[in-house]
Amino acid sequence: MTSPAPTCPHCARTVAPADRFCEDCGGSLSTLRKVAIPRPPSTDAPCTDCGNDVHFDEYCNVCGHRRAQPDRDEASLGAMALITDRGIEHARNEDAAAAGMLVGSDAAAPDAIAVVVCDGVSSSDEAHKAAVAASTAGVDAMLAAIASSKKPRVAMLAGLDTAAKAAVAAGVDSEAAPSCTYTAAIVIPTARAAHITVGNVGDSRAYWLPEPPGAAQQLTVDDSLSQELITAGASPDSEAVRRGAHTLTRWLGADSDPEPWSESSVQTITADGPGTLLLCSDGLWNYLPDAADIARYCIGADPSAAARALTEYALDAGGQDNITVVIIPIGGTS
Amino acid sequence: MSSAEHQGISVDVDHNPYLAEGTGTVDAIVSITADVAGTTSEPERVEAIIIDCSTSMQAPIEKFEAAKRATAAAIMELVDGTYFTIVDGTEKAASVYPKEGLARASTETKAAAMRAVDGLRPHGGTAMGTWLAHVRGIVGQRKGAIVHAILLTDGKDEHETPEELGLEIGLSEGEFTCDCRGVGTAWEVDELRAISTALLGTVDIVADPEDLADDFASMMKASMGKAIPDLTLRLWTPAGANIEFVKQVAPTVEDLTHRRVEAGNQCGEYPLGSWGSEDRDYHIQVEVEPAAIGREKLAARVSVVAGDEVLGEGLVKAMWTADTGLSAQISRRVAHYTGQAELAQAVQEGLSARKAGDVKTATAKLQRAMELAVESGNDGTAKLLGRVVEVDERTGTVQLRREVAAADEMALDARSTRTARVRKET
Numbered sequence: 001m002t003s004p005a006p007t008c009p010h011c012a013r014t015v016a017p018a019d020r021f022c023e024d025c026g027g028s029l030s031t032l033r034k035v036a037i038p039r040p041p042s043t044d045a046p047c048t049d050c051g052n053d054v055h056f057d058e059y060c061n062v063c064g065h066r067r068a069q070p071d072r073d074e075a076s077l078g079a080m081a082l083i084t085d086r087g088i089e090h091a092r093n094e095d096a097a098a099a100g101m102l103v104g105s106d107a108a109a110p111d112a113i114a115v116v117v118c119d120g121v122s123s124s125d126e127a128h129k130a131a132v133a134a135s136t137a138g139v140d141a142m143l144a145a146i147a148s149s150k151k152p153r154v155a156m157l158a159g160l161d162t163a164a165k166a167a168v169a170a171g172v173d174s175e176a177a178p179s180c181t182y183t184a185a186i187v188i189p190t191a192r193a194a195h196i197t198v199g200n201v202g203d204s205r206a207y208w209l210p211e212p213p214g215a216a217q218q219l220t221v222d223d224s225l226s227q228e229l230i231t232a233g234a235s236p237d238s239e240a241v242r243r244g245a246h247t248l249t250r251w252l253g254a255d256s257d258p259e260p261w262s263e264s265s266v267q268t269i270t271a272d273g274p275g276t277l278l279l280c281s282d283g284l285w286n287y288l289p290d291a292a293d294i295a296r297y298c299i300g301a302d303p304s305a306a307a308r309a310l311t312e313y314a315l316d317a318g319g320q321d322n323i324t325v326v327i328i329p330i331g332g333t334s
Numbered sequence: 335m336s337s338a339e340h341q342g343i344s345v346d347v348d349h350n351p352y353l354a355e356g357t358g359t360v361d362a363i364v365s366i367t368a369d370v371a372g373t374t375s376e377p378e379r380v381e382a383i384i385i386d387c388s389t390s391m392q393a394p395i396e397k398f399e400a401a402k403r404a405t406a407a408a409i410m411e412l413v414d415g416t417y418f419t420i421v422d423g424t425e426k427a428a429s430v431y432p433k434e435g436l437a438r439a440s441t442e443t444k445a446a447a448m449r450a451v452d453g454l455r456p457h458g459g460t461a462m463g464t465w466l467a468h469v470r471g472i473v474g475q476r477k478g479a480i481v482h483a484i485l486l487t488d489g490k491d492e493h494e495t496p497e498e499l500g501l502e503i504g505l506s507e508g509e510f511t512c513d514c515r516g517v518g519t520a521w522e523v524d525e526l527r528a529i530s531t532a533l534l535g536t537v538d539i540v541a542d543p544e545d546l547a548d549d550f551a552s553m554m555k556a557s558m559g560k561a562i563p564d565l566t567l568r569l570w571t572p573a574g575a576n577i578e579f580v581k582q583v584a585p586t587v588e589d590l591t592h593r594r595v596e597a598g599n600q601c602g603e604y605p606l607g608s609w610g611s612e613d614r615d616y617h618i619q620v621e622v623e624p625a626a627i628g629r630e631k632l633a634a635r636v637s638v639v640a641g642d643e644v645l646g647e648g649l650v651k652a653m654w655t656a657d658t659g660l661s662a663q664i665s666r667r668v669a670h671y672t673g674q675a676e677l678a679q680a681v682q683e684g685l686s687a688r689k690a691g692d693v694k695t696a697t698a699k700l701q702r703a704m705e706l707a708v709e710s711g712n713d714g715t716a717k718l719l720g721r722v723v724e725v726d727e728r729t730g731t732v733q734l735r736r737e738v739a740a741a742d743e744m745a746l747d748a749r750s751t752r753t754a755r756v757r758k759e760t
Contacts, residue, residue: 050573057649059632062600064572064622066630066651091352091628091653 006105017105021149028147030102030111036136037084037097038073069093072311074304077101078110079329081303085311087283088319094120094180095281095324096131098139102147113187114142114155115326116163117204118180119281121251129170130178130253137166138184152186152197156266159184160199164260167253177254183220183279185328193271193331201250201261203227203282204324209295210275216291219267223250223260246282274331275299276306283323284314303327342369342611343565343638345648348667351630352660353652358624360633362650363583363667366606367613370561377561378479379416380436381554382469382510383408385454386487387422390520392456397517400543401486404550406448408484411554412439417479419472420447424458425493427468435472459493462529463502470502470509480608481510482557483533484550488517491525499525503532511535511607513553516748517543519740523747531588534607539748541741559610562640567604568597570635571620578619580604583671585614586751587678603639615755617671618650627654667756670710674753677706677715681750685722685743693734697723701732712754718746 005014010027019029046053047060048068054061069092072085077099086093097117101110116138120127141162145155163182171177181202188195196219198206203222210216221227225244226236234241250260271277276298288294288310297313298306307325314323349362383405391398405420412418417436422428429435431450437443465485473481491499506512512533514526517540530537536553540546567590571577582588594602606614622633634650655661684699700723707716721742723732 056635057632059635059649060572061570062573064575064632065625066632068629086628089627089656091630091655 028102030104030147032100032143032147033077033103034098034100034139035075035077035082036099036132036139037075037082038069038093039075041067041069043067074307076304078103078108078113079303080113080115081307081327082325083304083307083311084324085283085315085319085322087322088315090320090322092128093322094128094131095283095322096120096128096135096180097279097324097326098135099326100139100143102143109189111189112143112146113189113328114139114146114159114184115187115279115328116159116182116184117279117281117324117326118163118182118252119202119204119283119322119324121179121181121248121253126171126178127180128178130167130180133166133170134163134180134182134252138163138182142184142186146186146188152188152195153266153268155186156184156197156199159186160201160261160265161259164252164256164258168256171254179251179253179256181248181281182252185277185279187277187328187330189330190270193273193275195268195270196277196330197266197268199261199266201252201265202248203246205280205282205285207278207280207291207294208269208271208275209278209291209298210271210273211299214273214275216295218291219269221264224248271330274329276303277328277330279326279328280310281322281324283319283321284310284325286321287314287317298327303329342372343367343645345636345638345646347636347648347650348665349650350661350663350665350668351651351653352655352657352663353624354658354661355627355654355656356624357661358622358652359578360620360622360650360652361665361668361672362618362634363665363671364616364618364636364648364650365613366565366567366616366638366646368562368565368609368611370559370609370611373561376415377563378476379413379558379560380473380476380479380481380510381412381416381418381557382421382473382481382483383418383550384421384423384427384465384469384483384485385430385451386460386489387424387454387456388458388460388489389456390489397488397543398454398456400546401517402451402454404486404546405451407547408550408554409444409447409451411551411558412444413558414439416558417476418447419469420451421465421468422454423460423462423465423485423487425461425464426458427465429468429472430454435475460487460489460491461493461498462487462491462525463494463499466502466506466512466529470506473510478563480557480560480563482535482560482608483510483512484553485512485514485526485529486517486546487514487521487526489520490522500528503529507532508605513537513557515540515546515549516744517546519744523744527748534588534605536586537748539741539744541745556610560608561611562609564640565606565609565645566639567606567616568601568637568639568644569604569618570599570601570637572622572631572633573600574623575633576621577602578621579617581617581675583615583617583674584753584755587675587753588751590616606638615667615671617668617675620650622652625652625654627656629654670756671753673706673710674712677703677710677712678751678753680706681715681719681746685747685750688722688734697732697734700734704732705730710754712752714749714752714754715746718742718749722746
């Protein structure tokens, strides 16, 4: 071993390689790595519709087309894969996803992971702004809380609180203030697998898909009219439940309660074996609601390949909504 | 102008941006609001008051006396320092005060002007084109000022051809704004409306000469409240687009479509006249080339410009969707103002059919007008319509009244373009 002893990035004292915090100044020794999709299109490319070079406010000043947002954006961070796709029916992608991780000495084994998927509510004009703002703000707040030794549950609530404010702030300039769903996960890897904390407002979902023989399960409970009806005893196949599937009862942003979540919005599980944690917007689960069906695409598959395959499935099935999938492999690559 | 003054202009676009596949008609209501309360520099102002001095003004003589009192009332409202001229209008035009050019308002000049007006006697015919030409010749000296005229008449434009009047109106466009008033009932609404529309002013009847003084004072007061000499609406549209129309729809309906001046770079400019603290709504309809489902296009960029400076801007966006629930919605304000424009047209067409003796067309048009006025809450027009037609309470059908006072008919005609407002959707 010839590498120099690691030092604290805040006070430059030598620290032990396994330490997460500096013994001296208390600062986090982890570095922060983040990614968010969809990323804005390049701002200096010519118009893809008419070839003209000049744009104002994102619109071509000859043909008027809005600078084309790529239909799909994909990213990876560590072992995670993120994908978001406009789908077929919607004019633009109003989903957003963000992921971040605290990385100590070993880049392949992060200390903590935070992920958020947001689905902009289409009835608002600038819904994508709320989704982008809430997802990135949520990840930042969760990781900041974890870095200062907060418990995952506390970090999850800090993320919700910050994201809710960001969604509201995203709408201050627009007439029809935007709003979005919010589904977040915090993963603290353990020796065997991970502690997973999920939180959600709205109807984007988190699924835990353990390797067999573990049973795949949906971790989040939708904040939708149909879920309320089912909770109240209605049959999942009833007409009322079907019609209420996309009527949200809680959301972040405009016209929302300041704290549209409750204790039950946050769930914690301990995964004691390998598997996949998956977050997605309703653009996927509309066509593939059952955890076991989603699991078939993920178990044993490369995360990016699985994310793409699931997105293609939703597109083939009609692509009526934006599709966003984040895949987080848990418990090593056994 | 300093940038602080520009904070007073806001542009608001209200429309349904969603379009069905293959369609390209985009309707938008653009609201422009000016708040000039914070304006620090006082603009230069020029006022011209044109008094009809034709012989008919002395029949009865109270009419002419009232016109003189009204002119005095308007003079009283002049802010000190305002350049002004009083014009005697007959088959020709002459300066009453000052004898040449413009005076600057002060206690002394206002008193002198009132004395000069008091000495006026009716003495000739009526040729309004010469009045406009005379004013144009005088006010042309002060470029960049807020230039406003008040034109009063009691009769028809008899001593020149309609072509001559039309030519003078055209030459005066952009030189000054003009509010027109007809006293009594022997004048033509269409004639004065042609002047006021082209010169971005108002038109109204003052049936009773006794009401002239208050009306003149309030017109002059409103003019003294103007702080921005000339605003222009600049409209950018994408290549291949067709502008179906650009209309002011509140406070009155004024079609600006043909007022377009090409400004290059796919832009055209429309004159909006002078502004005080006020808000006006515009209905713009643009036909754009349809784009694919999922795409978004800018159908129009609306800029409010003073000189070369953009003071405010609004974007009219179009998005193509397969969701007919989205594309089928019509903006409440677009629907409302479409109705208000139809109402103004139905009133004018109904009245002109009535004059031509076409009872069937007149009844149908005015019935439609009454329905639109009532539905849209345009109580002013509904009330005026009620003096021209009778509504059967039970069936809702309309009949022309046998006896209609000329003043009532002319008031309905002159005020037909006044619209009811509808609140912005929030």
